[in-house]
Amino acid sequence: MIKDLLGLKETSAEDITAILDDADKLKREVLLSENKKSNLLSGKGVITLFYENSTRTRVSFEMASKYLGATAANMSSSGSSVAKGETLIDTVKTLEAMDTDVIIIRHSMSGAPHLVARHCGCRIVNAGDGMNEHPTQALLDFMTMREEKGDIKGLKVAIIGDIKHSRVARSNIYGLKKLGAEVALAGPSTLLPRSLEEMEVKVYTDVDKAIEGADIVMGLRIQLERQKKGLFPSVREYNKYFGVDKRRLALAKPDAILMHPGPVNRGVELNPDIIDGPQSVINKQVTNGVCVRMAVLNMVANGKRYESKLK
Numbered sequence: 001m002i003k004d005l006l007g008l009k010e011t012s013a014e015d016i017t018a019i020l021d022d023a024d025k026l027k028r029e030v031l032l033s034e035n036k037k038s039n040l041l042s043g044k045g046v047i048t049l050f051y052e053n054s055t056r057t058r059v060s061f062e063m064a065s066k067y068l069g070a071t072a073a074n075m076s077s078s079g080s081s082v083a084k085g086e087t088l089i090d091t092v093k094t095l096e097a098m099d100t101d102v103i104i105i106r107h108s109m110s111g112a113p114h115l116v117a118r119h120c121g122c123r124i125v126n127a128g129d130g131m132n133e134h135p136t137q138a139l140l141d142f143m144t145m146r147e148e149k150g151d152i153k154g155l156k157v158a159i160i161g162d163i164k165h166s167r168v169a170r171s172n173i174y175g176l177k178k179l180g181a182e183v184a185l186a187g188p189s190t191l192l193p194r195s196l197e198e199m200e201v202k203v204y205t206d207v208d209k210a211i212e213g214a215d216i217v218m219g220l221r222i223q224l225e226r227q228k229k230g231l232f233p234s235v236r237e238y239n240k241y242f243g244v245d246k247r248r249l250a251l252a253k254p255d256a257i258l259m260h261p262g263p264v265n266r267g268v269e270l271n272p273d274i275i276d277g278p279q280s281v282i283n284k285q286v287t288n289g290v291c292v293r294m295a296v297l298n299m300v301a302n303g304k305r306y307e308s309k310l311k
């Protein structure tokens with residue numbers, strides 16, 4: 001059973017499956033129920049501490065906390081005492097002193113949640129750390145894959161784009177390998193790190209080859225904020241050689257689904273016709289984000305699995 005959720009590198013296949021099973025139940029019994037209310041986290045304090053921008057992750061953690069009856073607060077580095085020079089550890093200790101049970105942290109530094117977990121007694125959840133991991137994003141991706149395809153084992157998952165800077169790709173690779181999927185990666189060679197060779201994945205610079213026969217096609221956002229200049233010639237050329245469009249998506253299996261963690265750069269990594277097309281499950285991913293975050297919060301705050309109310 002997980003204590004904190006720092007990354008999927010250190011999370012077992014059993015724990016990943018337990019979170020996904022709990023998320024399925026919480027979707028049916030809380031999110032899709034009439035009053036969307038549970039007292040699972042009643043009496044618990046949950047704070048999101050975000051040093052980077054976010055829409056989906058921050059809001060869905062807040063919704064998840066509130067649906068489960070927690071007292072939830074949000075803190076962004078901008079507008080806080082971080083701007084006056086307060087350190088990360090001092091900030092976390094200050095929030096912990098408010099008798100907080102769970103701190104959910106997003107930070108530009110890889111390893112920031114791990115550092116915080118070593119210095120504080122409350123439970124820590126990683127909401128994205130630099131270029132390292134984004135575990136709840138990968139978990140919501142797996143929940144969506146299971147809903148659409150039944151089982152992750154044996155699926156071919158093609159992940160296309162800026163692999164080098166993507167914490168989403170890294171968490172997906174760790175988890176998908178543990179769950180028995182085949183992973184194919186493609187992007188410009190400047191955005192494919194050497195370390196991938198050790199991760200037992202197939203790596204291509206030809207996007208068509210990676211997508212051929214895939215069950216899942218996952219586009220990644222070009223992360224201009226983390227890139228040095230000159231990693232690809234221009235956004236227009238990037239779209240021509242590495243963007244996923246109707247023709248490329250048709251190389252996957254006929255029933256393949258299209259995923260993207262969001263936010264999407266429309267017309268760059270994915271073309272608008274497929275973003276809003278019948279194979280896209282991007283909005284389902286967002287919905288499932290609330291469910292896996294409810295499951296994770298229950299597990300770390302209560303130290304136990306969700307017990308279904310349905311017989």
Ligand code: CP
Binds near residue numbers: 054137263
């Ligand atoms: N996918 C994701 O992490 O989106 P946000 O940056 O909007 O949270």
